[in-house]
Amino acid sequence: MLRLVIPLVAIVSLLALSGCVSAQVSQPPVEIHPDTEPLNTGIQSADVRALAMKLCPELLAAPEIADAPGPVVVKVAPFKNTSRFFIDSSLFMKRLRLELNQYGGGQIRFQSDNDRVVKASSQVLRKRQEEKVRAYLKELAKRIAANPQFANNDGTPVKMAVVPVIGVNIVNMNGDSFAAMLRAEIAMASNGRIQFLMPGVVDGADYWLTGQFIPESMKKEGIINLANYIDIIDERVRLGKPIDTASIVAEGSSSYNGAATAVGATAQLGTSTQIYEKERMLSQMLHDPSFRENPDVNKHLDMMIVRPDDKLAVFEDMFLLDQQTPDVSGRANYILSGEISGMSQRRDGASSDYLLISVQLNDPETQEIVYEGAHEVKRLTRTGVVYR
Amino acid sequence: MNKKIKILMLAGSVLAMAFFGGCTAVDPVARANREDMSQEGTIVFTRPARFTPWFGNYSISQFIEVTYEHVSRNGAGQLVVEVGIRNRGPVSWTNWHQQAPKVLNIAATCNFYGTSAGALGGPIVYQTNRRTLAINRGETFAYKAVCPVEGANGYQLVLGD
Numbered sequence: 188m189l190r191l192v193i194p195l196v197a198i199v200s201l202l203a204l205s206g207c208v209s210a211q212v213s214q215p216p217v218e219i220h221p222d223t224e225p226l227n228t229g230i231q232s233a234d235v236r237a238l239a240m241k242l243c244p245e246l247l248a249a250p251e252i253a254d255a256p257g258p259v260v261v262k263v264a265p266f267k268n269t270s271r272f273f274i275d276s277s278l279f280m281k282r283l284r285l286e287l288n289q290y291g292g293g294q295i296r297f298q299s300d301n302d303r304v305v306k307a308s309s310q311v312l313r314k315r316q317e318e319k320v321r322a323y324l325k326e327l328a329k330r331i332a333a334n335p336q337f338a339n340n341d342g343t344p345v346k347m348a349v350v351p352v353i354g355v356n357i358v359n360m361n362g363d364s365f366a367a368m369l370r371a372e373i374a375m376a377s378n379g380r381i382q383f384l385m386p387g388v389v390d391g392a393d394y395w396l397t398g399q400f401i402p403e404s405m406k407k408e409g410i411i412n413l414a415n416y417i418d419i420i421d422e423r424v425r426l427g428k429p430i431d432t433a434s435i436v437a438e439g440s441s442s443y444n445g446a447a448t449a450v451g452a453t454a455q456l457g458t459s460t461q462i463y464e465k466e467r468m469l470s471q472m473l474h475d476p477s478f479r480e481n482p483d484v485n486k487h488l489d490m491m492i493v494r495p496d497d498k499l500a501v502f503e504d505m506f507l508l509d510q511q512t513p514d515v516s517g518r519a520n521y522i523l524s525g526e527i528s529g530m531s532q533r534r535d536g537a538s539s540d541y542l543l544i545s546v547q548l549n550d551p552e553t554q555e556i557v558y559e560g561a562h563e564v565k566r567l568t569r570t571g572v573v574y575r
Numbered sequence: 576m577n578k579k580i581k582i583l584m585l586a587g588s589v590l591a592m593a594f595f596g597g598c599t600a601v602d603p604v605a606r607a608n609r610e611d612m613s614q615e616g617t618i619v620f621t622r623p624a625r626f627t628p629w630f631g632n633y634s635i636s637q638f639i640e641v642t643y644e645h646v647s648r649n650g651a652g653q654l655v656v657e658v659g660i661r662n663r664g665p666v667s668w669t670n671w672h673q674q675a676p677k678v679l680n681i682a683a684t685c686n687f688y689g690t691s692a693g694a695l696g697g698p699i700v701y702q703t704n705r706r707t708l709a710i711n712r713g714e715t716f717a718y719k720a721v722c723p724v725e726g727a728n729g730y731q732l733v734l735g736d
Contacts, residue, residue: 192580192584192587196583196586196587222682222704223705236704237706240703240704243723244653244722244723245721247651247723248649248650248653248721250650253650286723292725
């Protein structure tokens with residue numbers, strides 16, 4: 188009987204043990220607390236956390252922030268690192284910002300210093316502005332259509348011609364599109380009381396619909412694009428002129444002295460004048476690279492309805508067409524900046540480092556330091572130091 | 576049935592149960608005793624890794640003493656805990672033979688709670704980082720922790736080696 192029991196126990200044991208076999212796995216990475224540093228070298232994650240956790244309540248308790256009637260807007264200046272350690276110096280400010288955002292209760296707001304956010308914001312604002320422009324053109328068209336000045340007493344339709352929009356101190360912005368959109372809106376809103384002549388025809392018009400691009404800039408602004416270049420080449424081919432760049436530049440520089448074109452002059456002089464202007468601009472573009480870029484300034488479109496007889500603008504309305512990339516730094520109440528300073532000594536393979544990580548809150552108007560806090564640490568490192 | 580067989584079968588069953596018992600997917604985690612917790616002070620030292628039942632702890636907690644403990648609220652209404660931690664050297668008879676360290680490195684973390692009941696009152700509303708304090712023999716370290724979270728009323732300073 189014993190001979191039966193022993194194998195039975197062995198089988199039971201084997202069954203039990205077989206369920207407990209663990210798979211052979213590779214050694215997992217060891218996760219350690221961010222307040223510890225097993226290598227004990229230089230600036231540590233514990234320093235980043237210590238600074239943030241020490242300064243967060245102090246900053247929130249500063250009278251300039253705690254007693255402010257509303258949220259305080261803070262712009263972050265880059266951290267300066269004068270110690271011998273290579274680190275991402277923005278790490279301290281990011282951790283402090285996280286802490287302040289988490290526990291500040293909305294009392295402190297930071298302006299983003301992220302280039303991607305600034306670029307995306309600019310795109311969002313541009314889209315919003317485009318929506319505003321579309322809505323404004325509709326509203327403007329309704330106003331023009333309802334204006335009794337643009338209605339004939341005998342009930343016959345008022346004839347309008349569209350004259351290309353010109354730029355004031357800016358080259359070749361696409362104003363014709365907006366003029367065409369406004370033309371269509373006016374035609375729809377007037378129910379046939381205002382009729383438009385075919386584009387390019389001005390004879391017999393009671394009024395001209397035209398406009399000006401006006402950039403908010405003190406310097407000469409401008410862009411020129413491929414379409415204009417093709418126009419220039421087409422026109423020169425038609426006139427039998429050489430199409431090499433040197434000739435275009437030479438003629439462009441001399442044929443047109445650069446004065447702003449009068450409202451009626453452009454239409455009267457016709458396509459050739461526009462080509463000369465484009466040649467001049469092309470000449471300027473080739474000499475001045477800044478002309479190839481779309482200037483980052485507020486651009487207004489001043490739409491005008493002009494009486495052809497005396498070139499008098501009888502109706503005028505200006506609106507913002509393209510918004511400059513907003514610089515919100517002027518709204519900041521305070522500037523938060525910091526510095527990592529260090530003092531190091533080395534002997535017999537060991538190094539001693541004293542680090543002072545300080546943060547300041549400055550008033551941008553007076554440059555006064557309204558708050559200053561710091562975290563200081565001294566460490567002895569025996570191996571594996573990275574020297575600046 | 577033979578008595579020997581019965582004993583062997585019983586032994587086999589016990590052996591099998593012992594092996595299968597280790598194969599459970601989860602185990603219940605011990606809950607802290609609330610009565611013990613209620614006895615805890617606002618400043619505690621974590622139990623060290625080494626412990627002997629005859630001579631107690633070989634802990635650096637024996638080298639330190641709290642000289643003051645002050646709790647207040649600052650102008651912004653934040654709870655401020657100030658504690659004086661002194662390195663007094665070896666004074667207990669259990670470590671009379673030990674050389675007291677010239678500099679003590681102890682870690683301090685302050686947990687803030689929403690109620691004055693401390694850990695019994697609920698979750699931690701704010702926890703300071705684990706800060707290493709270097710205290711020279713005979714000197715007192717002025718430890719200060721401020722809670723930026725409004726409504727914090729209790730705290731517990733946890734010291735460790």
